[in-house]
Amino acid sequence: EIVMTQSPATLSVSPGERATLSCRASQSVTNKLAWYQQKPGQAPRLLIYGASTRATGIPARFSGRGSGTEFTLTIGSLQSEDFAVYSCQQYNDWPSYTFGQGTKLEIK
Amino acid sequence: EVQLVESGGLVVQPGGSLRLSCAASGFTFDDYTMHWVRQAPGKGLERVSLITSDGGSTFYADSVKGRFTISRDNSRNSLYLQMNSLRTEDTALYYCAKEREQLIHFDSRGQGTLVTVSS
Numbered sequence: 679e680i681v682m683t684q685s686p687a688t689l690s691v692s693p694g695e696r697a698t699l700s701c702r703a704s705q706s707v708t709n710k711l712a713w714y715q716q717k718p719g720q721a722p723r724l725l726i727y728g729a730s731t732r733a734t735g736i737p738a739r740f741s742g743r744g745s746g747t748e749f750t751l752t753i754g755s756l757q758s759e760d761f762a763v764y765s766c767q768q769y770n771d772w773p774s775y776t777f778g779q780g781t782k783l784e785i786k
Numbered sequence: 787e788v789q790l791v792e793s794g795g796l797v798v799q800p801g802g803s804l805r806l807s808c809a810a811s812g813f814t815f816d817d818y819t820m821h822w823v824r825q826a827p828g829k830g831l832e833r834v835s836l837i838t839s840d841g842g843s844t845f846y847a848d849s850v851k852g853r854f855t856i857s858r859d860n861s862r863n864s865l866y867l868q869m870n871s872l873r874t875e876d877t878a879l880y881y882c883a884k885e886r887e888q889l890i891h892f893d894s895r896g897q898g899t900l901v902t903v904s905s
Binding site for chain 1: 829894
């Protein structure tokens with residue numbers, strides 16, 4: 679099973695600033711990496727797939743980079759609605775999809 | 787519009803059983819592989835099980851293998867998860883989701899269904 683490790687567990691950032699979240703895979707997942715956003719009481723929402731492609735309707739301030747085992751999600755100029763939990767997920771190893779443990783992005 | 791409505795979550799004692807259901811609408815259900823994904827309190831997401839569009843193949847996480855059974859009824863646009871020999875660590879919010887082009891898609895309005903295993 680591919681283990682996905684996210685860092686940091688919690689990130690405190692002020693509105694208007696940039697946030698960078700990291701995700702590491704225990705073995706290469708090529709570019710088959712997705713990012714999800716989850717707010718309290720809501721189901722996860724797909725943000726990024728293919729490591730860097732924004733899903734439909736996702737604002738341009740969300741960007742993803744990386745390949746192999748190292749990935750980042752950057753959110754430029756944080757808006758109030760961006761404070762949430764972000765999870766990465768690999769889908770290279772079908773059917774054994776695995777998620778990271780999540781990074782909580784909170785208001786500083 | 788895609789809608790996935792989970793139901794069946796309850797408080798159950800360790801060793802007990804429960805059957806979760808997911809009612810799907812807004813898309814051609816029998817075209818899609820479906821998943822159950824859970825989230826324990828304060829923990830990350832865990833993909834529990836999947837079933838292919840025709841029900842011919844299933845997959846289970848090691849943590850539930852031999853205890854949970856996924857099934858579907860394409861005539862009713864419904865997905866199920868039979869959960870037996872429940873453990874306290876199965877306590878979680880359970881979501882159903884559909885797979886499209888290898889990606890897991892949740893219903894943005896989905897609430898999940900809460901399973902609590904406690905004596």
